[in-house]
Amino acid sequence: MAKHLLSENTYKRLEAEVFDLEHTRLPEVADKIGRARELGDLSENGDYHAAKDEYGLLNDRRVRVQGILENAAIAPAPSADEVTVLSTVKVLFDGDDPSDAETFLIGHIEEDGAGHEIMSPASPIGSALLGHKKGDKVSITLENGAKVGVTVVDISV
Numbered sequence: 001m002a003k004h005l006l007s008e009n010t011y012k013r014l015e016a017e018v019f020d021l022e023h024t025r026l027p028e029v030a031d032k033i034g035r036a037r038e039l040g041d042l043s044e045n046g047d048y049h050a051a052k053d054e055y056g057l058l059n060d061r062r063v064r065v066q067g068i069l070e071n072a073a074i075a076p077a078p079s080a081d082e083v084t085v086l087s088t089v090k091v092l093f094d095g096d097d098p099s100d101a102e103t104f105l106i107g108h109i110e111e112d113g114a115g116h117e118i119m120s121p122a123s124p125i126g127s128a129l130l131g132h133k134k135g136d137k138v139s140i141t142l143e144n145g146a147k148v149g150v151t152v153v154d155i156s157v
Contacts, residue, residue, distance in 0.1 A: 004068055004108050005075035005085045005121070014065050014072075014110060021062040029055045068110065075107075078157045083129045085121050088114070088156045091129070094149035101153050106130070125150070 006014070029051055036048035078086040085107055092101040104119040105111060106126050111118055119126040128140040129152065136152045 003071040006072050006108055007086055007111060008074050010108070010111050011069070011072060011074055014069055018062055018065050018069065021058055025058055026055065026062065029058060080155050080157050082131055082133050083152065083155055088116060089129060089152060090154040091150045092153050
């Protein structure tokens with residue numbers, strides 16, 4: 001089973017990012033490294049070290065995104081009837097004023113939250129909300145053992 005459920009748009013965006021990194025950005029930085037190497041003494045060559053650092057960061061991103069894609073699947077379309085991956089859910093924590101209700105997109109951190117915070121479906125709160133409907137009260141045990149209660153105020157797609 002896929003470890004990461006992504007929207008189709010996010011999956012395609014990540015594929016395009018890997019392609020760009022592999023075929024444009026990493027080769028450009030490799031050329032920078034080569035040109036900087038020609039300038040002489042590498043121990044005091046700031047351009048060389050900066051280009052190597054940039055290459056490392058870009059390559060780390062490429063590896064990370066490839067890992068996400070290798071373990072990903074396109075999530076089914078969300079429903080406004082119950083909380084699923086890619087649902088936007090408005091919740092109210094017990095004891096909070098209704099004006100303090102918070103809205104989250106339940107999904108992978110690479111998703112576009114459309115202005116909302118993103119909550120992982122694997123997190124204690126995110127996983128506890130999955131399958132619940134508008135108006136449901138959910139009791140959640142956090143990683144530190146504390147219990148919190150939330151009410152699902154609204155669900156949208």
